[in-house]
Amino acid sequence: MQYKETILNNINHFIQEHVIPNKLEIIATIDMATELEFDNLKLVDIYFDEATTHIRSTYQNTYTTLVHVFQIGQKTVELSIDENISFEGIYPLDNYNIHFSQEDGTQIDLFDENFVDFGLHEYLNLYEYNEIIGELNLIYKFKSESANNYVTELEDIKKCIPTITHIESFSIEKCILHFPNDVSMCVDVSEIKKTIEKYKQKNK
Incomplete structure (x- = not known):
């Protein structure tokens, strides 16, 4: 970076x-x-x-x-x-x-x-x-760069929730999940990581 x-x-x-x-x-x-x-x-x-x-x-x-x-x-x-x-x-x-x-x-x-x-x-x-x-x-500038980098790491959330259309960085701690029909939700990055980890454990 x-x-x-x-x-x-x-x-x-x-x-x-x-x-x-x-x-x-x-x-x-x-x-x-x-x-x-x-x-x-x-x-x-x-x-x-x-x-x-x-x-x-x-x-x-x-x-x-x-x-x-x-x-x-x-x-x-x-x-x-x-x-x-x-x-x-x-x-x-x-x-x-x-x-x-x-x-x-x-x-x-x-x-x-x-x-x-x-x-x-x-x-x-x-x-x-x-x-x-x-x-x-x-x-x-580094904070913004790091937040954008998190988005790439969180792409697996789409496997857990297929209706997510894309992820947008908001801050180091939070990102925005976008859904169809202009619906969006601000979520803690830590919560997304936990959801991804649970999904991976369940689908081993």
Whole structure:
């Protein structure tokens, strides 16, 4: 996918230009960074997922998160940014509950000390995310690109419900199913995947 590759290339360029050349400065300010294998640091994948907050909002308690998969030597680390806070700030994916409002300058509510990224997210948060990615609009272009890609993956729903004429991407989380006579229905992607999986299990 075009925009995915652009983001991967831009962030890896940022690592080469701003992280690796500043390894001594990083180590001097972040103790954990002494174990960071700078020369083997690379962003290897990005993908959209959903995050759930621990407090309910008046309008939602789940929203889209963009996950960054970093390779650090032999270790893989996942860091995330979230749409709810306009994709600002990057932090560990596996160990947080997210507030709907920033408190004390952080989006992390609970921090698991067992999570180890060797201080990478602390250093990255010294920069605005648009400086790291190159252009913030790339996220929204990649999101649209990813949504269109989901449509191809969901084509098997037509085997379950033959009256579906076509599928239209709506967002990462939802798509629109079209039926004859201009009838349409907005459905969660997760629900479609479950229906497809049940159909496949039943028709093995």
